[in-house]
Amino acid sequence: xxxxxxxxxxxxxxxxxxxxxxxxxxxxxxxxxxxxxxxxxxxxxxxxxxxxxxxxxxxxxxxxxxxxxxxxxxxxxxxxxxxxxxxxxxxxxxxxxxxxxxxxxxxxxxxxxxxxxxxxxxxxxxxxxxxxxxxxxxxxxxxxxxxxxxxxxxxxxxxxxxxxxxxxxxxxxxxxxxxxxxxxxxxxxxxxxxxxxxxxxxxxxxxxxxxxxxxxxxxxxxxxxxxxxxxxxxxxxxxxxxxxxxxxxxxxxxxxxxxxxxxxxxxxxxxxxxxxxxxxxxxxxxxxxxxxxxxxxxxxxxxxxxxxxxxxxxxxxxxxxxxxxxxxxxxxxxxxxxxxxxxxxxxxxxxxxxxxxxxxxxxxxxxxxxxxxxxxxxxxxxxxxxxxxxxxxxxxxxxxxxxxxxxxxxxxxxxxxxxxxxxxxxxxxxxxxxxxxxxxxxxxxxxxxxxxxxxxxxxxxxxxxxxxxxxxxxxxxxxxxxxxxxxxxxxxxxxxxxxxxxxxxxxxxxxxxxxxxxxxxxxxxxxxxxxxxxxxxxxxxxxxxxxxxxxxxxxxxxxxxxxxxxxxxxxxxxxxxxxxxxxxxxxxxxxxxxxxxxxxxxxxxxxxxxxxxxxxxxxxxxxxxxxxxxxxxxxxxxxxxxxxxxxxxxxxxxxxxxxxxxxxxxxxxxxxxxxxxxxxxxxxxxxxxxxxxxxxxxxxxxxxxxxxxxxxxxxxxxxxxxxxxxxxxxxxxxxxxxxxxxxxxxxxxxxxxxxxxxxxxxxxxxxxxxxxxxxxxxxxxxxxxxxxxxxxxxxxxxxxxxxx
Numbered sequence: 001x002x003x004x005x006x007x008x009x010x011x012x013x014x015x016x017x018x019x020x021x022x023x024x025x026x027x028x029x030x031x032x033x034x035x036x037x038x039x040x041x042x043x044x045x046x047x048x049x050x051x052x053x054x055x056x057x058x059x060x061x062x063x064x065x066x067x068x069x070x071x072x073x074x075x076x077x078x079x080x081x082x083x084x085x086x087x088x089x090x091x092x093x094x095x096x097x098x099x100x101x102x103x104x105x106x107x108x109x110x111x112x113x114x115x116x117x118x119x120x121x122x123x124x125x126x127x128x129x130x131x132x133x134x135x136x137x138x139x140x141x142x143x144x145x146x147x148x149x150x151x152x153x154x155x156x157x158x159x160x161x162x163x164x165x166x167x168x169x170x171x172x173x174x175x176x177x178x179x180x181x182x183x184x185x186x187x188x189x190x191x192x193x194x195x196x197x198x199x200x201x202x203x204x205x206x207x208x209x210x211x212x213x214x215x216x217x218x219x220x221x222x223x224x225x226x227x228x229x230x231x232x233x234x235x236x237x238x239x240x241x242x243x244x245x246x247x248x249x250x251x252x253x254x255x256x257x258x259x260x261x262x263x264x265x266x267x268x269x270x271x272x273x274x275x276x277x278x279x280x281x282x283x284x285x286x287x288x289x290x291x292x293x294x295x296x297x298x299x300x301x302x303x304x305x306x307x308x309x310x311x312x313x314x315x316x317x318x319x320x321x322x323x324x325x326x327x328x329x330x331x332x333x334x335x336x337x338x339x340x341x342x343x344x345x346x347x348x349x350x351x352x353x354x355x356x357x358x359x360x361x362x363x364x365x366x367x368x369x370x371x372x373x374x375x376x377x378x379x380x381x382x383x384x385x386x387x388x389x390x391x392x393x394x395x396x397x398x399x400x401x402x403x404x405x406x407x408x409x410x411x412x413x414x415x416x417x418x419x420x421x422x423x424x425x426x427x428x429x430x431x432x433x434x435x436x437x438x439x440x441x442x443x444x445x446x447x448x449x450x451x452x453x454x455x456x457x458x459x460x461x462x463x464x465x466x467x468x469x470x471x472x473x474x475x476x477x478x479x480x481x482x483x484x485x486x487x488x489x490x491x492x493x494x495x496x497x498x499x500x501x502x503x504x505x506x507x508x509x510x511x512x513x514x515x516x517x518x519x520x521x522x523x524x525x526x527x528x529x530x531x532x533x534x535x536x537x538x539x540x541x542x543x544x545x546x547x548x549x550x551x552x553x554x555x556x557x558x559x560x561x562x563x564x565x566x567x568x569x570x571x572x573x574x575x576x577x578x579x580x581x582x583x584x585x586x587x588x589x590x591x592x593x594x595x596x597x598x599x600x601x602x603x604x605x606x607x608x609x610x611x612x613x614x615x616x617x618x619x620x621x622x623x624x625x626x627x628x629x630x631x632x633x634x635x636x637x638x639x640x641x642x643x644x645x646x647x648x649x650x651x652x653x654x655x656x657x658x659x660x661x662x663x664x665x666x667x668x669x670x671x672x673x674x675x676x677x678x679x680x681x682x683x684x685x686x687x688x689x690x691x692x693x694x695x696x697x698x699x700x701x702x703x704x705x706x707x708x709x710x711x712x713x714x715x716x717x718x719x720x721x722x723x724x725x726x727x728x729x730x731x732x733x734x735x736x737x738x739x740x741x742x743x744x745x746x747x748x749x750x751x752x753x754x755x756x757x758x759x760x761x762x763x764x765x766x767x768x769x770x771x772x773x774x775x776x777x778x779x780x781x782x783x784x785x786x787x788x789x790x791x792x793x794x795x796x797x798x799x800x801x802x803x804x
Contacts (some may be wrong), residue, residue: 008291020045020755023062029771042092049286063091065132070432073528074140076125082538083119088125088139096137098125103141105150107200107746112310128171142169142555149219150202152212157193159289161248161258164193165214166201174201174210178246178289183215184706185244185528187291187669202260211261223749230260232301243307247286250277255286257295263304267295274344274372275308276334293669310349318348320387328398332373336367340561343391347779354379486496497528518630532558544758549589565601572597576617588618596770621651625660637668652684661698665702674700691721695730702735712737723765725772732756741784746783761796770800 020043023413034229044050049061063074076088076096086098099440100110109116128138142150152166152174181189189230202218204211213379217224227244231237245257245265254268269277277285286292291310299306334351335342354376356367370376380397384388532538538555545551552575559568564744572594579587591614598607598704615623628643644661649656658681665674678697682690694717701710714731721727736756757777761770774797781789 005117005123007118007120008122009120018045018051021049023049029797036181040092063093063656065095065130068094068127068130068132068137070127070129072127074127076123078117078119078121078123080116081119083113084115086113088123088587090125090139094137096125096127096139098139101151102128102169105147105169107198109199110151114530120534129516135203138171140170142784144170145239147203149200149202151331151531153199154195154197154199156194157190159190159287161264162288164189166199166211168201168212172589174203174212176201176212176214177258179214179247179258180204180211180218180259183217183222183224184671185228185291185293185669186288186672189246189291190289192672212343215671216706216708223348225707232260232262234263235299237297237305239297239300242294243297244291244293245307247290247292248285248583249288250286252282255282255292257292259305262303265295265297265307267292267307267309270347271298271306271308273311274332283612304572308349308396311347313613313642317351319348320389323350323381323384323389325381325384329379329381331371331376331379333372333376336370338367341367341370341376343379345389350387352379352381352389352391354391354393357398358382358390358394361394361396371786440775479590484788547573547583547586549579549586549593552579560601561756568597576613584618588622591618591623592630595623595627596630599627600634607756621654621657624650627655628664629658632664640664648681648684653686653689655681655685655689656691657695658685660695662697662700666700669704671701671705674705691717691727693722694728697736699730701740707739710739722763723769728773729776732780736754737780750784750789753780754789757793759798767801774800 015080022041023044024042025043026040044061046061074090076090078086079089079095080087084100085104087095089095100113102111102324103117104110123141125139125141128140129324130137130683138488147169152167152168154164155173156166157163158165161178162175164176166174166176178189183192186192199214200219201212201214202720204213204218213219216222216227231243237243243259243265245253245259245612248258248264249256252269254266255272256264256266257668258264269279269282272282272285295307295309295601297305298308304650327593329350329352331343331345331347333341334344338356338508341359343354344350345354359365359367359369376393378398379391379393381389382392441562501710532541532554535558538551538558541551542555553569555571559565559571572590576587576594595607595610595614598610602610611623611627624643624647628647630641631637631640632645641664642666647657647663658677661677662681665677673732674697677692681693685693694713698710698713698717701707701713703779714727716729718724718727737753738744740752742748756779757773760773761777763770774793778793778797781793
């Protein structure tokens with residue numbers, strides 16, 4: 001009679017006469033025990049059975065247990081509605097159960113079954129399972145053949161490639177690959193799933209073991225962003241491309257990463273990091289289900305994809321083919337062996353070898369002088385044989401210009417230490433002969449002095465011991481030995497001068513004169529004020545510009561550049577005490593620099609102490625926010641989150657604090673955490689600040705989260721504030737148009753934008769506000785549309801003006 005939930009009994013009235021046809025009659029004894037018979041008559045009002053037919057046709061219309069085969073279609077009436085299922089009757093005495101998932105493909109219907117199904121409704125159903133011996137009958141109201149999407153119930157969650165198992169309509173089961181859970185690459189996606197929850201899923205195959213997807217792009221056909229696309233095969237990838245994926249297996253030999261449900265790539269052990277990784281630590285570093293971003297494709301061969309997490313494997317990295325004999329490179333020590341050093345070159349995945357004979361010119365520097373991770377600032381290529389690269393760091397293999405260039409670098413190179421060690425070794429060799437001749441005389445002299453001192457102490461014990469001419473003067477921290485540092489330096493210079501020839505002495509004097517003239521010229525021109533290069537320059541500059549924060553900050557940076565952290569702290573202490581209270585901005589800049597110094601190079605205790613001092617001397621809210629930004633710049637997200645949470649607790653009614661917190665969470669990829677923070681901010685902020693914060697969250701969703709969610713947030717906001725043209729402007733320019741026009745997408749998607757303009761221009765608002773909407777629409781069409789679309793906007797504007 002019906003197959004869309006009709007209620008045929010509603011049309012009947014009491015005492016009305018119906019015309020029906022008898023299908024079957026049954027008799028049974030009455031309960032009175034007097035031998036009376038009760039007759040049960042089964043009737044039908046179906047139009048197809050009302051005409052006279054053979055008795056066999058009426059027999060076929062009867063529903064019996066042997067005829068209830070899987071796939072049989074029949075009419076069933078609702079007799080009971082429960083929360084998890086409904087019971088339907090297909091014939092007198094034959095009832096079947098329809099499970100929740102078999103009721104409807106609409107998720108909203110399943111969440112409110114009692115509102116959509118009533119007793120007496122008639123539906124077209126088909127049999128899933130029938131067991132006549134136990135009187136069990138399972139029915140379904142869905143059409144599986146044409147069904148591409150349905151509602152599934154989560155039953156199990158796994159940490160691995162098959163992330164979840166769903167119960168599907170029709171007594172079927174399907175598994176979800178970890179890459180098919182969300183469109184965005186979410187951290188630990190399985191933690192967002194809850195067993196027993198209902199989800200809309202898309203069926204991906206027709207095999208016995210069904211594979212389903214929870215991604216909105218598969219379920220609802222939403223457009224995928226480029227970074228969210230899953231490669232189906234290795235042919236869709238290119239060497240050097242950056243991809244994302246989930247770890248499905250971690251073994252001592254490396255990590256297997258799922259890029260899609262049909263493509264799994266491998267990261268070898270040596271490609272997991274720029275630094276050596278122990279085999280035992282692989283499983284802890286990359287547990288199954290964890291997200292890896294910006295993985296570089298390094299090799300594609302026969303459908304197999306090799307990936308790398310090393311920074312040198314990206315585009316622009318140094319390769320063996322680019323190296324040649326004589327090139328000067330830098331790197332870090334990767335391994336130390338008795339026969340030499342293995343070095344990983346900077347900005348590359350090339351491992352080079354330095355033989356122990358190529359480390360130093362003297363025997364005092366060996367392979368044991370270098371630790372794993374030590375920086376090699378300058379090394380020269382000796383040999384390139386395929387993928388084998390041989391280096392040398394012996395100072396004698398470098399020219400004077402190369403050594404001077406290395407000396408001018410910002411960092412303290414080991415090459416200078418080796419050169420200094422070599423020079424000391426040579427000087428010691430020359431002095432040994434001279435010292436050998438004077439050793440005997442000095443020994444005799446010391447014996448005589450000791451004897452004389454002993455005699456004096458025995459004869460006149462009340463007299464102080466008279467020290468020799470080699471005595472030293474010491475007061476507090478000031479001390480001068482008999483052979484003071486200046487005298488020793490003069491003697492050393494005299495020795496070097498005596499060893500030089502006349503031509504060398506003349507060249508040295510000219511060089512000293514040029515250096516002196518250069519310094520005098522710089523002092524006369526005032527270069528020290530523009531570009532101070534020494535402590536004296538900074539101290540002289542502070543005499544005139546002591547209240548300027550930039551000078552103090554540059555002074556701190558100068559000491560950090562010289563690797564002198566303690567002096568940088570002393571300068572910072574002087575700065576926070578010297579800059580006056582009248583210059584609040586300059587004082588705040590100095591405190592921020594001090595906080596940055598301690599957070600970057602100090603300990604947790606020192607950084608916390610400086611932060612508390614800064615908060616007491618400046619505006620506390622600005623100091624709290626600067627602390628969070630410093631941790632954010634230093635790549636310490638956990639500390640940044642703690643700082644932002646402390647800031648929101650102390651200043652809960654500041655929209656600037658909440659917006660900064662939301663921006664940080666979205667930019668670090670924690671969109672789920674940001675979505676939890678938004679309701680907290682709305683509960684703490686005054687109502688008049690809600691639109692700004694909500695619009696900011698919607699823009700961040702467009703940029704870093706889900707554009708569909710961002711659009712939903714904007715739609716809900718503008719339903720509450722339809723006359724706020726500032727919110728419409730943000731929705732148009734900063735969110736929706738940017739999300740559907742270049743450079744976000746290759747080609748502008750005008751079909752997604754024009755309906756929004758049409759809806760705005762149809763609202764009953766004042767002429768001034770409507771002028772705003774028409775102008776924005778015309779600007780958009782002039783930039784991305786054509787002449788026809790521009791004329792359409794002008795025509796709608798004229799119609800609006802004429803209707804006034």
